[in-house]
Amino acid sequence: MSTRYISTFEPDRSLGGLSMYQYNHTFWVWIGLIVGLVGQPSSARAQFALPENTEGDVIDPIYAIVDIMTARGNVIDSTRIDCYYRLSNELFNFIKSGEKFVSHYELSLIVKDDKGYQILAETVRDSITVDTEVETQMMDNSRAKMFTTYLPPGKYDLEFKLYDIDSAGQLDMVRSFKVPDYFNKKLSISDIQFAGLVTSEPSTIGLNKRGLTVVPNLTRSYGEEHTELYIYYEIYTDAKADTKKALKTTYKIKSPKGRIILTHEEELERQGPVGAYSMRFDTEDFSQGRYSLEIEVEDKDVRKTAKSKGDFYINWQYLLPLTTAKHFDEIVDQLEYIAERDEIELLKKLKEEPGDEQHNALYDFWKRRDPTPETDQNEFMIMYYRRIEYANSNFRMGLGKGWRSDQGRIYVIFGPPNEVERFTFESATNPYQVWHYNNISRRFVFVDFDGYGRYQLYRVY
Structure with a gap:
């Protein structure tokens, strides 16, 4: 049986009983916020769960930053909700257009109450344009987005439905939040x-x-x-x-x-x-x-x-590796997918050296790979360790680290695939997955040979 995590989506634009006052005061704001700060550690990220009846794959929280603030509204029993969010470019399918890379998408935000009834739906179509292929794999730091609405006190779910217009793929996530009563x-x-x-x-x-x-x-x-x-x-x-x-x-x-x-x-x-x-x-x-x-x-x-x-x-930016590694040796090992041999040898010689020498060597290593050296952030480093963290969480093989597995290695090097086909038990084959990478025109086939979910790379075509 094959499960393809690609689907079409027709956004629901109904208001579901939302009052005209609330509807008129619900709006989108696209704000140019130069935040310029390092992405938060894993413990800080908003926790998402897969919505019921989801039509697409779930967005992992490491690719989305969401912050919600509530405040008193302008009328009794009305609370203002400001939802700020920023999505990683890795979630989008970019197509080369001239000298730039462009992705077109549609994003729907749906608010449901604690009984699952939809009370609000808003949809926006937009595009992202970047100058280099490296930027297609980064968190968009140039602007944050804000969605504002007014709701009565209670518990709610805010569902995100991201539809990629170019690839027809859909991703979903949901954030639960509580609206206080500031009037009682x-x-x-x-x-x-x-x-x-x-x-x-x-x-x-x-x-x-x-x-x-x-x-x-x-x-x-x-x-x-x-x-x-x-x-x-x-x-x-x-x-x-x-x-x-x-x-x-x-x-x-x-x-x-x-x-x-x-x-x-x-x-x-x-x-x-x-x-x-x-x-x-x-x-x-x-x-x-x-x-x-x-x-x-x-x-x-x-x-x-x-x-x-x-x-x-x-x-602290250059302590970021410590979120995925416990000691200097492991930090060095995790660089094997992108480091030159002489760089690895140099770093290994620093194993017994003082911490400041190790820190300076790591600083120099990542500075050479910083796509925007004129800014405070090293987007490539942040992206790399975000992938390491995701691989450790999702592709662990027994006692081994997830980033060392075949799936983890491909994920760290190439990022999330544009499409995943999952084939469960069939009469003549073992379970296997096909990862599609449209930007490099490659497909990676992983097979679970022993039935324990330990997928190994079988074929690349």
């Missing part, structure tokens, strides 16, 4: 929005939120050249309009081990029933890892306190 409490705080910059000055990039310009940081990742962590949040209070009492605010940052490493208190000037605030933190001395930030606000006029919490990440 005397004091409440919105979600924390982590940003690369928050300023009161006008700007050509970013979003205007209640008089402040916010440049979101979708990855919530900071480090190296980007040590300034900005946040944006809103406070909602039922205090009397003429009250003069300041809002006492406490910020706490906890380390990856749960220890409080920073506490800061300040009194905020009231801005009425809805206030927009920002704060900046310097993370220069923070080590790599996952941190939590908590905001606590006390309003003595209503005799209430409220809290909001969010996680962020410190990710």
Whole structure:
């Protein structure tokens, strides 16, 4: 029996009972956000699950960055949802057009309630154009996308359906989120929005939120050249309009081990029933890892306190290999698919040398392969270790690392295939898979010879 993960998709444009107010206030924003930050570590990525009745293969979370912020809407029982997302170019099928590479796609976002009823569907058609073939395998850092809508409090699923117009392929993913009720409490705080910059000055990039310009940081990742962590949040209070009492605010940052490493208190000037605030933190001395930030606000006029919490990440770019390898030898081994023999020999000689010499050697190795040396990011390195991580998670063979398997090796070198055909048990054959790579006009056949899911490369044509 053959299962082909390629299908057509007719987007559902019905509103499913969404009120005219909500429909008129649902919109797409395509924003040019120069985030310029390293992709977040695996523990930071949004978790997706395969939607029921999905028509395509599932998008692995390492190829999608999603961040959702909720805030009070403009009318009672209405909550604003800002969904920011960025998809890797590896999800798209690029076709050479003149000197450039182009991909055409259609993306549908569908919102369903906790009972599975669709209440909103929006679809947009767009294209991506890049200058080089290397860029077709990278996360698109030039712009983030934002989808905004208004919903009543409750639990929801946001489904993404990505349809590749050129190859007729479809990929799906879903993100679950909860919409709070910001109107039934005397004091409440919105979600924390982590940003690369928050300023009161006008700007050509970013979003205007209640008089402040916010440049979101979708990855919530900071480090190296980007040590300034900005946040944006809103406070909602039922205090009397003429009250003069300041809002006492406490910020706490906890380390990856749960220890409080920073506490800061300040009194905020009231801005009425809805206030927009920002704060900046310097993370220069923070080590790599996952941190939590908590905001606590006390309003003595209503005799209430409220809290909001969010996680962020410190990710030093040239320590990125440590997310997939435990020691220097393993880091060097993982470079065998792209390194020259003399480079491997040089790195192996540094096994017993001080850590700074090892670090400098790795820095030089990746700097030589940086497709955009004028920027802070090394997109090729990020792409490479993202593939290593995916291979380890999906192609493990017994006790061996997934990147060393045949499927892992092809995946790391060539990236995700444009199409996968899976053939399960048939009378005359073992289970096998055919991976199609349209950009190099090659097909790789992997066979499970022993029936334990250990696919070996059998044929290339």
